[in-house]
Amino acid sequence: MTITANTQLPNLIPQNLESTTHSTNGSSTTLEAELVYTQDGSGRYLTFYWQHSEYLACDTQRIVDVLNENDSFAPVDKVVYLEHLHRILSSSVPERVKCWFKCPNIELLELELTITPILPRVGQPTTTVLVIGRLLPSKISPPEVNQALKLPTALELALRLQQHQKLLNRITRNIRRTLDLDIIWQQTVDSLGKTLQLERCIICPYEPSNTKVRVIAEYHQPEQISILGSEIDISSEPAFAEALATLEPVVMAVPCNHQSPQYKVLVVATCYKDKANGLAALTFVNQCYPLTQAELELAKEVADQLGTAIAHATLYKELEESRQKAEEASRLKSEFLANVSHEIRTPLNGMIGFLKLILEGMTDDPEEQHEFISEAHQLSLHLLNILNDILDIAKIEAGKMELDCSPVNLKELFNDVESFTRPQAEMKNLSFQMEMPAISDEIIVQGNYKRLLQVMLNLVGNAIKFTHEGGITISADLMLKKHPGIVKVRVVDTGIGVSLDKQDKLFQLFSQVDGSRTRHYGGTGLGLTISQKLIEAMGGEVHFYSLGEELGSTVTFTVPLYQQPLMV
Numbered sequence: 079m080t081i082t083a084n085t086q087l088p089n090l091i092p093q094n095l096e097s098t099t100h101s102t103n104g105s106s107t108t109l110e111a112e113l114v115y116t117q118d119g120s121g122r123y124l125t126f127y128w129q130h131s132e133y134l135a136c137d138t139q140r141i142v143d144v145l146n147e148n149d150s151f152a153p154v155d156k157v158v159y160l161e162h163l164h165r166i167l168s169s170s171v172p173e174r175v176k177c178w179f180k181c182p183n184i185e186l187l188e189l190e191l192t193i194t195p196i197l198p199r200v201g202q203p204t205t206t207v208l209v210i211g212r213l214l215p216s217k218i219s220p221p222e223v224n225q226a227l228k229l230p231t232a233l234e235l236a237l238r239l240q241q242h243q244k245l246l247n248r249i250t251r252n253i254r255r256t257l258d259l260d261i262i263w264q265q266t267v268d269s270l271g272k273t274l275q276l277e278r279c280i281i282c283p284y285e286p287s288n289t290k291v292r293v294i295a296e297y298h299q300p301e302q303i304s305i306l307g308s309e310i311d312i313s314s315e316p317a318f319a320e321a322l323a324t325l326e327p328v329v330m331a332v333p334c335n336h337q338s339p340q341y342k343v344l345v346v347a348t349c350y351k352d353k354a355n356g357l358a359a360l361t362f363v364n365q366c367y368p369l370t371q372a373e374l375e376l377a378k379e380v381a382d383q384l385g386t387a388i389a390h391a392t393l394y395k396e397l398e399e400s401r402q403k404a405e406e407a408s409r410l411k412s413e414f415l416a417n418v419s420h421e422i423r424t425p426l427n428g429m430i431g432f433l434k435l436i437l438e439g440m441t442d443d444p445e446e447q448h449e450f451i452s453e454a455h456q457l458s459l460h461l462l463n464i465l466n467d468i469l470d471i472a473k474i475e476a477g478k479m480e481l482d483c484s485p486v487n488l489k490e491l492f493n494d495v496e497s498f499t500r501p502q503a504e505m506k507n508l509s510f511q512m513e514m515p516a517i518s519d520e521i522i523v524q525g526n527y528k529r530l531l532q533v534m535l536n537l538v539g540n541a542i543k544f545t546h547e548g549g550i551t552i553s554a555d556l557m558l559k560k561h562p563g564i565v566k567v568r569v570v571d572t573g574i575g576v577s578l579d580k581q582d583k584l585f586q587l588f589s590q591v592d593g594s595r596t597r598h599y600g601g602t603g604l605g606l607t608i609s610q611k612l613i614e615a616m617g618g619e620v621h622f623y624s625l626g627e628e629l630g631s632t633v634t635f636t637v638p639l640y641q642q643p644l645m646v
Contacts, residue, residue: 111210111211111212112128112129112130112211112212112213113127113128113129113189113191113209113210113211113212113213114127114128114208114209114210114211115127115128115209116196116206116207116208116209117163117206117207117209118205118206119160119163119164119167119205119206120160121152121156121159121160121163122146123142123145123146124142124206125142126141126142126145134150134151134181136150150180150181151179151180151181152179152180153177153178153179153180154177154178154179154180155177155178157329157374158329158342159177160329161328161329161330162175162193163193163207164316164320164328165316165330166193166194166195166207167195167203167204167205167207168204168316168320170195170197170204171195172192172193172194172195173192173193174190174191174192174193175190175191175193176188176189176190176191176214177189177191187213188213188214189211189212189213189214190211190212190214191209191210191211192209192210192211193207193208193209194207194208194209194210195207195208196208241273243376245269245270245273245274245380246376246379246380246383248269249265249266249269249270249380249383249384250383252265252266252269253265253266253383253384253387254387256391257390257391257394257395258391259388259391259392259395260294260295262384262387262388262391263281263294263295264295266281266295266358266380266384267279267280267281267295267296267297267358268297270297270358270360270380271297271298272297274360274362275362276297276299276360276361276362277298277299277302277341277361277362278296278297278298278299278302278305278359278360278361279296279297279298279358279359279360279361280293280295280296280297280305280358280359281293281294281295281296281348281356281357281358281384282294282310282356282357282358282359283355283356283388284322284347284354284355284356284357285355286353286354289311289312289313290309290310290311290312291309291310291312291318291357292307292308292309292310293305293306293307293308293309293310294306294307315345316330317329317330317343317345317359318345318357318359320345321345321346321347321357322347322354322357325347325349325352325354326346326378327344327345327346327374327377327378327381328344328345328346329342329343329344329345329374330342330343330345341361341362342361342362343359343360343361344359344360344362344377345357345358345359345360346358346377346378346380346381347381347385348381348382348384348385348388349381349382349385350385350386350388350389351389354385355385355388355389355392356384356385356388358380358381358384360377418464418468421464422461422464422465425457425458425460425461425464426457426461428453428454428457429454429457429458429461432450432451432453432454432457433450433454435450436450436451467604467605467608468604470604470608470612471604471607471608474608474611479611479612479615481525481526481529481612481615481616482526483524483525483526483616484524484525484526484527485522485523485524485640486522486523486524486525486526486527486530486640487520487521487522488514488520488521488522488523488554488565489514489520489521491527491530491531491534492512492514492552492554494531495512495531495534495535495538495552496510496512498535499535499538499539499542502539502542503542503549503550506542506545506546507547508542508545508547508548508549508550509548509549509550510549510550511549511550511551511552512551512552512553513551513552513553513554514553514554515554515555515556517556517643517644518644519643519644520643521554521556521565521639521643522639522640522641522643523565523637523638523639523640524616524617524637524638524639524640525616525618525637525638526612526616529612529615529616530616530637532608532609532612533609533612533613533635534552534567534569536605536606536608536609537569537605537609537633537635538550538552538569539605540605540606540633541569541570541571541573541631541633542571544571544573544574544631545571545572545573545574545630546573546574547572548571548572548573548630549571549572550569550570550571550572551568551569551570551571552567552568552569552570553567553568553570554566554567554568555568556639556643557636558642561642562638562639562640562641562642563638563639563642564618564636564637564638564639565636565637565638565639566634566635566636567634567635567636567637568632568633568634569632569633569634570630570631570632571630571631571632572630573630573631574627574628575624575625575626575627575628575629575630575631576622576624576626576627576631577624577626577627578624578625578626581622581624584606584622585606585607585610585620585622606620606622606633609635613635613636613637616637616638617637617638618635618636618637618638619635619636620633620634620635621633621634621635
């Protein structure tokens with residue numbers, strides 16, 4: 079903190095004082111300066127030389143140890159002084175500052191200091207500074223200095239400490255009453271801002287993987303512009319980076335123009351189990367009292383309480399989300415089992431009914447008996463398909479789905495699919511088209527024939543089931559960008575489609591787009607999920623596209639080529 083004065087310094091130091099020419103370690107002093115010393119980043123003296131060291135009232139042979147032990151020659155506002163040191167060490171750029179120092183026999187001195195970083199070897203961090211200084215001819219009495227610096231009396235310090243302790247207790251009570259993170263953050267900044275009359279107070283959650291933090295809670299004076307929701311780059315804010323690295327409170331002076339008062343910012347990292355999970359920054363006008371060590375410790379305690387609350391609230395939120403997901407999964411499985419049990423009972427009851435009629439001789443003639451047997455056979459095949467789906471999904475969930483891949487002729491696969499599905503489409507008066515790439519060479523893919531047939535029958539069967547007018551088109555395209563390339567198969571229908579907000583449920587296990595559809599059209603709802611897993615096991619992908627309800631659907635899947643065909 080700088081105090082300006084234009085009058086001459088009183089005769090505090092005799093003019094005929096003989097200068098010493100030796101440093102504290104006995105080496106000759108080559109710098110003809112009044113004051114020369116070195117310090118580390120904590121402000122601890124490493125070497126010390128002063129022409130007027132007798133005013134320190136200590137043995138010059140032990141002067142460094144004495145100064146470090148009793149703080150007899152130290153800046154009045156030590157927090158701001160240390161902030162200068164930290165900035166110089168991090169930037170490696172010298173600075174000139176004016177600073178008031180306390181001294182046993184002279185009480186208060188204004189010094190002009192040039193603080194220079196002592197550069198280490200390349201690759202090593204800068205840890206020490208060289209300080210060269212001189213007395214300034216300022217005249218100010220101790221009461222005036224105390225008033226200008228707003229140095230607190232012992233009673234004022236006690237009252238401030240008591241006020242801050244009450245604030246800590248109030249914040250602690252508030253954050254223990256809720257596990258809602260938004261409430262915890264906002265109550266904390268409001269309590270700090272209103273009680274300490276801050277210009278601004280913000281809180282930002284922090285994750286080690288991120289280089290930026292977002293302001294999620296803010297208190298500010300009416301004339302200040304809100305920064306709520308904005309992002310702060312940690313690398314551009316040295317105080318933020320230092321607070322995260324040290325987990326200690328950091329005080330930073332904010333330079334500003336002559337029209338605005340100077341500000342200080344106290345930055346402290348909230349942490350849990352020695353791991354930072356947030357940052358709190360308090361901005362206040364620099365005319366206030368310098369922060370004491372006790373107040374900095376209180377700030378750290380507030381941050382620790384807040385960090386613990388954040389950790390507990392985050393854990394509770396994660397547990398709550400896990401519980402909701404487990405409940406949703408349980409609900410989906412219950413719904414799935416209800417649908418599947420219905421799907422199993424329907425063909426099974428039909429089979430029992432037809433066979434009972436035959437056994438009891440309720441058929442009129444051999445032709446009707448043959449018809450009942452055919453119906454029972456069809457129902458048994460339907461039941462077998464349902465059981466196969468259930469067994470397949472069980473294998474997939476257990477990780478026991480193993481596929482043996484070999485060359486598969488795509489044309490033969492398409493012909494088999496057509497022979498199974500064209501009659502179904504024609505029974506519903508739907509058009510049915512199959513399109514192969516216009517090349518003369520055979521297209522051979524790498525996959526499991528039985529499973530590829532299962533996937534295509536499932537996709538085409540769904541297209542026929544959900545289409546009432548129009549038709550179905552199955553096509554294949556060669557994609558030869560990579561060797562040997564892939565084949566993309568498309569199944570396009572003009573059916574009922576799927577709304578955009580429900581398409582993400584199509585590939586979720588045990589999840590069905592609409593329970594009413596399942597009851598109306600039948601099926602287990604596992605077809606797409608099984609198809610996706612089978613195609614992925616063969617090195618391909620499955621995708622679903624629909625522009626909305628009643629706008630048809632397109633399902634595509636890819637499968638790798640066994641060899642690139644000859645393009646003629």
